[in-house]
Every structure is written in C-alpha cells, then in structure tokens.
Amino acid sequence: MHTHLAAYILSGATDHQLGTTDQALDALTDVLLYGSGTSGFMLPEDCELIAAYANGEDLRSARIVAPSLLRVGYPAVVPAERNPAGAFTPYDPNLMDLLRNPVKLRRGERIVAQATPRISSSNFPAVVLLWLRSKMMPVPEGESFWLPYHVENDPTLTGWIWNLVTPTFEQTLPSGTYMVAGIDHYSVDGIAVRVASPGSACRPGALVMGDVRGQGGGRNHEIFYGDHLGSYGVFDTDAPPTLELLLSRTRAASQDTDNGMMRVVRLGDVGLAKRFCQ
Numbered sequence: 001m002h003t004h005l006a007a008y009i010l011s012g013a014t015d016h017q018l019g020t021t022d023q024a025l026d027a028l029t030d031v032l033l034y035g036s037g038t039s040g041f042m043l044p045e046d047c048e049l050i051a052a053y054a055n056g057e058d059l060r061s062a063r064i065v066a067p068s069l070l071r072v073g074y075p076a077v078v079p080a081e082r083n084p085a086g087a088f089t090p091y092d093p094n095l096m097d098l099l100r101n102p103v104k105l106r107r108g109e110r111i112v113a114q115a116t117p118r119i120s121s122s123n124f125p126a127v128v129l130l131w132l133r134s135k136m137m138p139v140p141e142g143e144s145f146w147l148p149y150h151v152e153n154d155p156t157l158t159g160w161i162w163n164l165v166t167p168t169f170e171q172t173l174p175s176g177t178y179m180v181a182g183i184d185h186y187s188v189d190g191i192a193v194r195v196a197s198p199g200s201a202c203r204p205g206a207l208v209m210g211d212v213r214g215q216g217g218g219r220n221h222e223i224f225y226g227d228h229l230g231s232y233g234v235f236d237t238d239a240p241p242t243l244e245l246l247l248s249r250t251r252a253a254s255q256d257t258d259n260g261m262m263r264v265v266r267l268g269d270v271g272l273a274k275r276f277c278q
Contacts (some may be wrong), residue, residue, distance in 0.1 A: 003229055004032055005194050005205030007246055008043055008113035008128040010159050013060035018056055018126040022114045025128055028246070028254035029161060032201045040112035042252050047134040051223060053207060055097050055125030060118040063132065066109045093207050095221050099228055103130070125248070127265045129192055139181045139233040144265045147171065151243065152256040162194065162244040167262070173237050180232035180241060182225040182263035185209065187245065188256045192242040197233030203244060204232040225263065236270045
C-alpha cells in the first residue's frame with residue numbers, strides 16, 4: 001500500500017445522522033482495507049496517518065481510535081469543519097495536515113473513527129476521512145500539465161458509498177506513461193474523490209469542492225494540488241484511470257455533471273505503468 005484514502009460515515013441510521021457523544025462511524029466499503037461495514041478498518045500493514053478531515057452539521061469534535069494510540073491518547077481531528085445548520089463555508093477546508101509528524105498505525109489493529117455533535121441528540125450527518133500511507137512515491141521533476149475533464153452522471157449515483165465513474169478528458173494525451181500528481185474536482189454534492197489506476201488497489205484521493213449539499217471543502221487545499229502527497233497513481237494512455245466519488249445524497253441519472261482537472265507528469269513511453277504499480 002502506498003497512499004490510500006479511507007472514509008467513515010455514521011452507522012446505524014438510514015439518514016446518516018449523528019446523535020451521541022463519541023459515536024463510532026461506519027467503515028465505508030473499501031477495495032483495499034478489510035473490516036468494511038463495522039466500526040473500523042483493519043490495516044494490512046504498518047502505515048502512517050498523514051492527513052485527516054471531519055465534517056458534519058454542528059459537529060463538536062471527531063477523533064481516531066486504535067489500541068496502540070493509548071501510549072499517548074486518541075488524536076482528535078483538528079481543526080474540524082463545523083458546518084453551521086447546513087450553511088456552506090467557501091474557504092480553505094479545515095484539513096489536519098500530519099505530513100511532517102505523521103501518526104503511526106499498526107498492522108492488524110482496528111482503526112475506528114468517532115464523532116460528537118455539539119448539541120446532544122441533534123441527529124446531524126457526519127463523515128471522517130483518513131489519508132493513510134505506507135510508502136511515499138514522490139513526484140519526479142519535469143513538466144506537469146493540468147488536464148480538464150468532466151464526469152457525466154449516468155447511471156444513477158448512490159449517496160454514502162464509493163461510486164466508480166469514468167472521467168472524459170477534454171484533450172487526447174500523447175502516447176506514454178503518466179503519473180497523476182494532483183486533482184481538483186468539483187461536485188455539487190460531493191465529499192471526496194479517489195483515483196483508481198489500473199493494476200493498483202490503492203486509492204489516493206482528495207476532498208471535493210462543492211456547495212451546501214456536499215461535505216467537502218469550499219475550495220481546494222494545497223496538499224491535494226501540490227507535490228505533498230506524492231503520486232496519485234501511474235497509467236498508460238491505453239489504460240487511463242477511473243475515479244471513485246463519495247456523495248452526500250443519491251443523484252439521479254443526468255442530474256448533475258462533475259468537472260475537474262487532473263495534474264499529470266509524463267514519465268516515458270507506454271509500458272512503464274506496471275513497474276510503478278508493483
């Protein structure tokens with residue numbers, strides 16, 4: 001595992017509403033981590049927590065729970081995005097950046113996310129996102145290009161799960177192997193986006209920019225468009241990446257169209273992608 005984005009949502013309520021103190025959230029079904037549908041994921045190897053994000057209407061606090069963290073204490077997700085009664089906040093998202101001092105997480109431990117509302121039994125939705133990394137794959141020096149793309153909403157996309165979608169690039173890439181070095185995605189009701197590269201089970205990802213119906217950020221954060229997270233995946237032009245979207249509602253077919261930009265760096269001729277995916 002290199003870099004992977006894991007998501008947690010509220011468990012035990014059809015409308016995904018937060019109502020009690022330190023309420024455990026559901027580990028959202030995942031292609032790499034096991035323990036989906038429980039109160040936490042089990043890690044396949046030692047890794048580092050390099051960033052975290054928490055959002056919810058009238059959210060008071062959120063924290064990460066794992067047995068080995070008791071050596072100090074369960075780390076709170078600070079700052080947390082406190083969404084006042086559904087009002088949208090169009091500023092840099094409150095992302096906890098741990099790149100310089102990551103939290104060590106151990107293989108085989110159950111990693112749980114908990115959240116607490118400001119008002120008892122307020123029944124508000126909540127989501128926690130964790131960026132996990134076992135090894136850094138840095139972005140090489142060289143020219144990089146931002147490529148615009150859009151995502152047609154067809155068929156229906158379901159809320160509170162990872163939906164696999166295909167981006168349509170607005171230009172054709174010259175033949176070669178490319179590394180995804182950043183992403184800037186807009187979705188009306190989006191929370192997060194992950195990049196799915198052929199041959200890799202890792203799903204690096206970013207917050208989505210949206211509006212009041214989503215729980216992502218008001219605009220993108222530097223950590224997602226700079227070189228800070230390293231590679232989001234490597235692909236050959238004959239096998240481009242797909243995306244996975246996490247939405248805060250179910251969206252009917254052709255209801256909305258997402259758009260964004262993907263930053264890519266050319267690594268060489270076609271055929272190098274397999275080496276990077278090992």
